[in-house]
Amino acid sequence: NAGVTQTPKFQVLKTGQSMTLQCAQDMNHNSMYWYRQDPGMGLRLIYYSASEGTTDKGEVPNGYNVSRLNKREFSLRLESAAPSQTSVYFCASSKGQGANYGYTFGSGTRLTVV
Amino acid sequence: GQQVMQIPQYQHVQEGEDFTTYCNSSTTLSNIQWYKQRPGGHPVFLIQLVKSGEVKKQKRLTFQFGEAKKNSSLHITATQTTDVGTYFCAGYLILTGGGNKLTFGTGTQLKVEL
Numbered sequence A: 001n002a003g004v005t006q007t008p009k010f011q012v013l014k015t016g017q018s019m020t021l022q023c024a025q026d027m028n029h030n031s032m033y034w035y036r037q038d039p040g041m042g043l044r045l046i047y048y049s050a051s052e053g054t055t056d057k058g059e060v061p062n063g064y065n066v067s068r069l070n071k072r073e074f075s076l077r078l079e080s081a082a083p084s085q086t087s088v089y090f091c092a093s094s095k096g097q098g099a100n101y102g103y104t105f106g107s108g109t110r111l112t113v114v
Numbered sequence B: 001g002q003q004v005m006q007i008p009q010y011q012h013v014q015e016g017e018d019f020t021t022y023c024n025s026s027t028t029l030s031n032i033q034w035y036k037q038r039p040g041g042h043p044v045f046l047i048q049l050v051k052s053g054e055v056k057k058q059k060r061l062t063f064q065f066g067e068a069k070k071n072s073s074l075h076i077t078a079t080q081t082t083d084v085g086t087y088f089c090a091g092y093l094i095l096t097g098g099g100n101k102l103t104f105g106t107g108t109q110l111k112v113e114l
Helices: none
Strands: A004-007 A010-013 A019-025 A031-038 A042-049 A064-068 A074-078 A087-094 A109-113 B004-007 B010-014 B019-025 B031-037 B044-049 B055-058 B061-065 B071-076 B085-094 B100-104 B108-113
Touching (some): A004 A087, A019 A031, A019 A087, B010 B019, B019 B085, B031 B071, B044 B055, B044 B061
Parallel strands (some): A010 A109, B010 B108
Antiparallel strands (some): A004 A019, A019 A074, A031 A042, A031 A087, A064 A074, A087 A109, B019 B071, B031 B085, B055 B061
């Protein structure tokens, strides 16, 4: 039972390069989320997808785009990476968008932009 | 905007001592969730509290939700080295325009010394 799978686990980018972070869940969850985690800042929501076919901005969407490819997959794209995007990125999923569901997180992608 | 604050930011204890982390919201929450993140790991869902004044226990962990549903606490009795990690609260806020939002606190990092 894999849960939420993120790839890659580590990545180093040069400023201005682009890349896509992949996320897939096998729990038949409806909602998926992308967070970034920086020291002392907790977890901040970048984008989320309440259900297949919908995406919405979170707290810190600038510099990112997302695609909900199907019910299982939710990708995060950095079009032109900046050093401020150095962070740990977590994908998460939940059964629904209601207030009764815990989130299941992936193991994270540690991204460094130089 | 809505904020969920946690104190303390760090806590060092001797093994066997108790530990408490507190979570406070500027607005009323529909529910609150608690997560644990081991060093180098990802957040793992622990529990959810929904009712005003609710108290739940998981072995040595006791979770409380305040009467006004604006604060919560996690208490660990007789800490062990396996308790090391960062504990996050996450408050669920129902938005006036519809939908809902899970806001994570900044976390309390617990270190346990032998």
